[in-house]
Amino acid sequence: MDLKKAFRRAVLKNGITLLFEKRNLPLISIGVAVKSGGINEASSEKGISHFIEHLLYKGTPKRNAFQIAEEIEKRGGELNGFTEEELTAYWCKIPSNQAEVGFDVLFDMVKNPLFSNEEIEKERKVIFEEIKMRKDNPQIYVLDKIQQFLYDAPLGKDLIGTYKTMSSITREDILRRFKEVYTPNNMILSVVGDYDFEKLKNLVEKNFGNNRGNVQNFKIKRKNESRIEKRKGIDQANLIFAFHSPLANKKDSYAAEVLMSYMSGGMSSKLFTEIREKRNLAYAVKGQVNVRKDYSYSMIYVGTSGENIKEIKKIILEEFKKVSENFNEGNLKQAKEQLIGRYRISMEDSEVQMTRLLFQELEGDASKFYNFEENVSKVSLKEVKKLASEVKEGNYSFFALVPDKN
Numbered sequence: 001m002d003l004k005k006a007f008r009r010a011v012l013k014n015g016i017t018l019l020f021e022k023r024n025l026p027l028i029s030i031g032v033a034v035k036s037g038g039i040n041e042a043s044s045e046k047g048i049s050h051f052i053e054h055l056l057y058k059g060t061p062k063r064n065a066f067q068i069a070e071e072i073e074k075r076g077g078e079l080n081g082f083t084e085e086e087l088t089a090y091w092c093k094i095p096s097n098q099a100e101v102g103f104d105v106l107f108d109m110v111k112n113p114l115f116s117n118e119e120i121e122k123e124r125k126v127i128f129e130e131i132k133m134r135k136d137n138p139q140i141y142v143l144d145k146i147q148q149f150l151y152d153a154p155l156g157k158d159l160i161g162t163y164k165t166m167s168s169i170t171r172e173d174i175l176r177r178f179k180e181v182y183t184p185n186n187m188i189l190s191v192v193g194d195y196d197f198e199k200l201k202n203l204v205e206k207n208f209g210n211n212r213g214n215v216q217n218f219k220i221k222r223k224n225e226s227r228i229e230k231r232k233g234i235d236q237a238n239l240i241f242a243f244h245s246p247l248a249n250k251k252d253s254y255a256a257e258v259l260m261s262y263m264s265g266g267m268s269s270k271l272f273t274e275i276r277e278k279r280n281l282a283y284a285v286k287g288q289v290n291v292r293k294d295y296s297y298s299m300i301y302v303g304t305s306g307e308n309i310k311e312i313k314k315i316i317l318e319e320f321k322k323v324s325e326n327f328n329e330g331n332l333k334q335a336k337e338q339l340i341g342r343y344r345i346s347m348e349d350s351e352v353q354m355t356r357l358l359f360q361e362l363e364g365d366a367s368k369f370y371n372f373e374e375n376v377s378k379v380s381l382k383e384v385k386k387l388a389s390e391v392k393e394g395n396y397s398f399f400a401l402v403p404d405k406n
Contacts, residue, residue, distance in 0.1 A: 003347065004370035008197045014210045015185025019357045019366045020200055021192045028096045028193025029350040032106045033089035033358050035188065036181040036215045038159040039294065046154065047161015048169050048177055050083040051127060055174065056090060057081070058119040060112040063105070065119075071105050078351075079105070083159065086292060086362050087188075093351050096194035107207050110182055120171055127166055134160065138231070138238040138401050139303065146240040149397040150297055152221040183213035190357045190366075192350040220295050224397045228309065230404035237306040239400035241316050242299035243391050248291045248363045254375045255383035260289045260298050262327075262335035262384075263319065265342075270319050271300060279315075281308045293363045306402040313398060317391065324389035332381050340373050 006022040037049045057079075058065045072079040077094030090109055094102040134140045148156040161169075187208075191200060222244055245256040264271050264287020272285040284303040290296060302312055323331075346352050360369040 004367075007367060007370060009365070009367055010197075010201060012184075012201065012205060014205075014208055015183075015187070015212065016204055016208060017188045017361060018197075018200060018204060019188065019190040019361060020195070020197045021353060021357070022195070022197070023193050023350060025350070026096050026194060027093060027350060028099045028102065028191065028195055029091065029093045029354040030099070030102045030106060030193075031089050031091040031188075031190040031354045031358055032110050033087045033188045033190070034110075034181050035087055035186050035362065037084050037087050038157075039085040039155055039220075040181075040215050040217060041154055041157075042216075042218065043154045043157050044165065045169060045173065045177075046157045046165045047127070047159070048165075048173060049088050050160055051123070051166065051169060052174060052178060053081050053083045053088050053090070054123045054127065055115055055119060056109045056113045058123065059114045059116065060108050061114065062108055062112065068105060068109065071101055075101060077102065085155065085159065086294075087358060089355070089358060091351070091354065099193070099195055103203060103207075110187075111207075113178070115171060115174055115178070117171060120174065124166060124169075127160065128163065131158075131160055131163065131166070138234055138236065139301070142238045142240045142399055142401050143301065146242050146299060146397060146399050147297075149225040149227065149399055150222065150242055150244065151295065152223060154218050155220050155295060180213045181215055183211050184208045185212045186215055188358055188361050190354045190361070192354040192357070222295075224395060226396075226398035228400045228402060230402055232404045234401070234403050237304050237309055237400055237402040239302050239304065239309060239312065239398070240299050241302075241313065241396060241398055242297050243396040245289060245291060245296040245298045246387075247296045248293045252379075252383050252387065253291050253296065255379045255387050256291065256296070256298055257289055257339055258332070258335045258376065258379045259323070259384050259387050260287045261339040261342075262323070262331060263287060264300050265335070265338055270323070271316065274315055274319055275302060275304075275312060279311075281305075281312055281315075292359075306405075309400050309402065317393070320388045320391035324385050327381065327385050327388065329381060332379070332384060335384075336376050336379065339376055343372050343376075 008020045010018045072092050075098045077092050079092045081090040090106055092102045246253040275282050275285050282302045282304040286301045289298045357366045360366040
């Protein structure tokens with residue numbers, strides 16, 4: 001099935017953007033998102049988007065927290081949400097013959113949250129525990145921290161917030177932000193599954209009015225900083241090596257994807273081979289590219305021993321230098337095939353597809369998602385080698401959490 005031909009996009013009069021990919025399997029994934037997240041928060045209110053996400057599951061005039069979950073789960077469905085830098089989303093996956101239930105629950109949540117004082121205080125405590133959990137898990141901790149070494153505040157502040165900011169956010173703050181952001185002109189509805197597009201448009205027009213809101217924006221300032229932090233009670237060192245990548249609206253953003261596929265895309269990648277297989281310096285070697293419209297970076301995670309930190313950083317820099325000098329057409333073809341293959345495999349899951357369409361829409365038009373293979377195929381050898389040549393001393397950020405043996 002040609003999924004590009006199965007895709008429809010529309011912006012309704014009230015400003016809601018509809019994304020729809022028709023599939024014939026008897027299930028549907030539905031995501032409702034607002035185009036606001038951590039990147040739209042001042043440093044003094046960090047965590048408010050994530051706080052609101054939690055609270056939208058805590059009850060409406062029509063349903064309490066248990067009923068919100070039960071209506072989806074008793075039909076075999078899944079319900080969840082997430083907060084990212086550019087958006088906050090609520091989604092469910094449910095059998096397609098129960099699609100109306102899924103729409104009704106999600107629409108109710110994003111339109112009619114109660115924000116009761118009792119639930120606000122209860123959920124504030126839950127988020128305090130989440131902050132502790134993320135700090136106590138070394139791998140999650142370094143992934144959370146690296147952004148503050150790549151960007152100044154507010155983007156460099158933790159998405160989840162801090163004890164200080166989460167203690168200071170009031171119900172009035174929450175209500176004000178909700179009214180500003182949760183409006184049709186800031187919303188995207190992404191649907192992948194067995195449904196009808198015209199029926200979907202009518203359903204949305206019936207359920208949403210024309211009120212409009214505004215999303216605040218802050219300047220993004222890049223930097224490169226490094227730090228090694230010691231912690232007692234851990235046995236493994238966890239490190240992140242990261243560098244700024246081309247933005248999603250730049251032509252060479254796909255070159256960054258190809259480069260990282262070659263360097264860290266699985267057990268046959270250059271860095272996995274050099275660090276783990278040849279030298280036995282680590283167990284985990286993983287890479288990731290966060291390509292967004294307003295900010296973008298690539299990173300490599302390694303789980304190793306504290307005494308290996310300097311050697312591993314040296315290997316990473318050496319391997320990027322080798323690519324800048326020796327990367328050839330055969331390497332390029334292999335990296336492209338791997339990247340395109342993974343793209344095709346990822347499209348199998350309607351939930352993943354629904355989410356990826358949301359993020360693509362933030363770049364301007366979700367229909368461009370289906371041009372991924374074409375854009376990857378256009379990447380040149382020169383582009384990849386140029387990006388690799390830029391990964392050098394003074395042009396990266398590095399953070400390691402290592403065992404304190406003293």
